[in-house]
Amino acid sequence: MLNPIEFVGKVSLFAFQVVRDVFRAPFEIAQINRQVAEVGAKSLPLVLGSGFALGTVMTLHTRSTLVTFGAGSMIPTVQALAFFVEIGPLVAALLVAGRVGSGIGAVLANMRATEQIDGIESLSIDAFKFLVVPRVVACVVALPLLTVFMDFSGLLGGFMSEFFSSKISFHLYITRAFADFDWLNFIPPTVKTTVFGFIIGTISAFFGYTTNEGAKGVGKAATNSVVVSSLLIILADVVLIKCIFFAFPDNSL
16 A cells, blocks of 8 residues: 555645645746646537537437436436536546646656756746646636536537427527526536646646656656546546535535
8 A cells, every 4th residue: 555655645745736836926827828728728629529429419318218208398408407517527527637638747747758847947947836837727727618618518419419309499498408407506516627627737747747767757647647637537526526415405406
């Protein structure tokens, strides 16, 4: 158990340093903006396409069952609740972990292997604050926004699938989708993705920034970033769902 315990300790200290440096000047605003564009804008096509496809497939799978029990009118409501409460936040986080997490780990590991980080530090620049903190902040800021796009993309995919099956109008579909919907069904699941973003940014930056295996460590850092981030996101999702149900009992629909 020595290695797992040592790993948890190092990651915890790394995360604590990230949180501390976020509130410490100088604030790398330009670098944060670049990373938000890298994490958010470049991940948007993947999120939109995946959300649309998942929404379409989910409607195709659930429609026959709901129609059999005479609950065809509930299809939009089921679609909205499923996406906004759980599918959207979780899938968006896993997609970002796969695309962005591997990139952060590989870039920082490559900079460490080629001694670029040492070069930055030789210029009296805080390499940790310049390279790590903006990437973590970008993940925290971008992921909730990507989740919102994922939710509505899935809803649109569900509408398109249902339109070709029953010719339902867009207005009626949206009305039914949000008829029994409350803000408590939407805000907590979306806000929890900030935790997912922090996990992705911190874990990926940790593997890249602390690697000491040279060029070999680049691929290893990218792989470990995706695997560990995805695992921790799923585990954190379980804990956060229980916390949301405890804090907002009416949200446990």
